[in-house]
Amino acid sequence: MSQAEARQTQRVVLQVNGQRHELDVEPRWLLADVLRHQLGLTATHVGCEQGVCGACTVLVDGKPERSCLMLAVQAEGCEVTTVEGLTPAAGLSPLQAAFQQHHALQCGFCTPGILVTMEALLRENPHPDEATVREALSGNVCRCTGYQFIVDAVLAAAKEGR
Amino acid sequence: MAVDMLKPQFTGARVTRLEDARLLRGQARYLDDIHLPGMLEVAFVRSTRAAARITGIDVQEALRTPGVVAVLTHADLPWEIRNDGFGVTQPVLARDEVRFVGEPVAVVVADSRYAAEDGVERVKVSYDPLPPVLDMEQALADAPRRVHSQRANVFFHSEHTTEGFAEAFAQAPHHLQLTFRVHRQTGVSMETRGCAAMPDPASGRLTVYVSHQSPHGVRAQLARVLGIPENELRVIVPEVGGGFGIKAMFYPEYVVVTALARKLGKPVKWVSDRTECLLSDAHGRDSVHEVAVAFTEEGRIVAVRDRVLGDNGAYPFPGFPGAVGESNWATNMLPGPYKIPHISLTVDCVFSNKTPLGPYRGVGGPIGAQVQEGMVEAVARHLGKDAMEVRRVNLIQPEDFPYRTATGNVYDPGSYSESLEAALRLLDYEGFRRRQAQLRKQGRYLGFGVCVFVEPSAMAHSEAGSTPYEAAFIRMEPNGTVTAALGLGPTGQGHETTMAQIIADRLGVDVKDVVVLHGDTDSAPFGGGTGGSRSGTIGGGAAIRAGEQLRAKLVKLAAHLLEAAEEDIELADGQAFVAGVPARGIPVRELARIAYTDVNRLPADMPPGLEVVARYQPPAPATYSNGTHAAIVEVDIRTGLVRVLDYAAVNDCGRLINPLIVEGQIHGGVAQGIGSAFLEELRYDEHGQLLTTSLMDYLLPAATDVPRMRVQHLETPSPSLGGFKGMGEGSLIAAPAALANAVSDALAPFGVLVTELPIRPEQIVAWVQAAGQGA
């Protein structure tokens, strides 16, 4: 692709957190970058752009996807949900509250990706055991917490029926 | 006075964190979330060679790339970072020669990061390759060449031998020689490094945002390199997504971005990508210890000789050349919790054509602990004793404190033996030995490993610089809420909560009414920042002192208004009242209102306002945390894979400010220890190319690699204010050694003693096969 072509934008319609956005994007722009820089939804973080760390995880049609491995144009027609979309207008969601209660975050950088991944897990499996939580969590790297309090928070949220 | 009678409400409690809501709601602002109209973004052209002369840089095609604004090289930005004492300077963009793969050579400025990266691809750098220096033993003899032509590769040498070492060593009945090695690893904060600089045309000042552990440290370095007065520079550290030491260093990119903002008169931002991070973040570890140990029939270690060689990479970071930090810490703490009367140390640090070495959590502590505990295992094996018995024979006992080590440290009291026994109980050591014997008969190899660690904390000198004190500013606002500011640089440790707990207790207010600011040189008093596990102890001490001074003002005012003696005033639950007569009281917020807006009611000798700044320097050059980690692992001898089945951490960091936060720190350190022991290695090829440039190659522990950990606290207060000891690094000091010993124990039937980390599965398979062939 020549650079001039690369800079050509195209119009996409993205459905993010229940809102419709018409945007001009370069075809090569990552979904993560468009969410963060075009829409200002900076809760979604970028930790590697290599598909490994999971910090960029968002829900695409309800399934956790890595927004660093997806182009914004590929998300056309899908419903994208970020942490902003899982957060109540005031206060914290039950899962977020459990994270605070159990000290499941330190620097907080991995946290949005983990919240999104765990929301999806609990929707699919409202009462997971510890091994299931760890398995579902294994695609998200947290360098700070050693995971234990994250697991505790998810199990507690599940127990309280979120 | 009242301080002794204080019944802390928040200090010591499992207070949930005040910073969490914004982080959980996704409202926190990290470096890359900062965006200004007209902001330019940069990307760096980095060396693809470990050692080469630059024969030309062609930027023409890059300049024609759509969106690219400028491409600059050393000729345009001729700044250099000086590292006094070593005769080496580091150009912020390479001048004539590159010395490691990843070294910045040129910078592309564009209207977006995408365009900047397009430009980077089109900059053509011509190199004339030089033989790279990649092996530390060879580097010692300046082979194949010098990394810096003007000086020898050995840039640091030290020796220390206790008097009477030679006789003590010679007279001991038993001797062993062991070589320990830890390979290159790095912190890998989940948020990459980055910075953004913007000129303020109105004031002529520059604001620099940087993801860093020490705001004042960055300001001092930028001021020094660029020749800008410190009062014209404002450094702001936004939310930081992890640091672990790597973000305590001063990097060339920060100078480039700041200089660009000045030159172009525009806001400029750089955010590292993961590959750049693995290439250019400070690497850690990478040293070799050749050890000779002399011991008695009972297993008492009488003398240890350690010859250390450390690879520093191409340049010394200012204030903290990593290899020197590593080696000094490892040798200085070599005796750990054991009474080893004689020590002989030789340290050499060399330059190489690899990424510069800096601090990673624990610095030389992990290799030091590995040597110390590996020695214990080897001694036990040699004598046919249980390793726990050898530990008991050598441990410093409660009556020995304060204990002066052969390396000159004075340990304040700790719970060394107690922590060992507690850890053994937590994992039922005796029961394990029976289970281990049974399972071995079925061809299953389980092992038990221990590390009794001592963690020096709150040091007068560390990667946070030589700032042995910290300052706290506290202001009670006219409505009775509290604003505090410290010069710390938290990267997830929760200082906004712990400092608020300490301050709230002093002022008798709710912890939620205390806002703790940090990371802005315009609002925070000068401080060293966060590193070397200093914040809780030194920062906490400053918070106590400032809190007490502000408390004294409140008490004085309350006594005056209530017509009582100052000694009789108590502060609690937002009230000032006469002891024993809660009805004779006045709300703290009323005191605050009077102090600012009803000043006629103040005592004659009391100035208006409620503000204090206080500084605190602990009484000793360090305070020593301690504890014991114990691990049970299972080794699959066919695949070489190791599973951690159970883990216990007994931790003594003096008085706890917040057990929840302490436990989080321990868990995180153990996970990193699992990475250090089994997964993480920065590997170079024979040309000096880093092979591990993605998180697919540099493996980090996942939730399925880390077991559920059992944590137990012991509390032996330090002599510092509040009785706190630092604890940010102890778990990563102890975990690798405990895990290495657990693998050694599992593979004892094959005669394996692990001395090199990380342990790779193929090594395990090879050891087992070699033993089989030998048998």
Ligand code: FES
């Ligand atoms: S940023 Fe997408 S997986 Fe790491």
Ligand code: FES
């Ligand atoms: S909380 Fe820092 S990476 Fe998870």
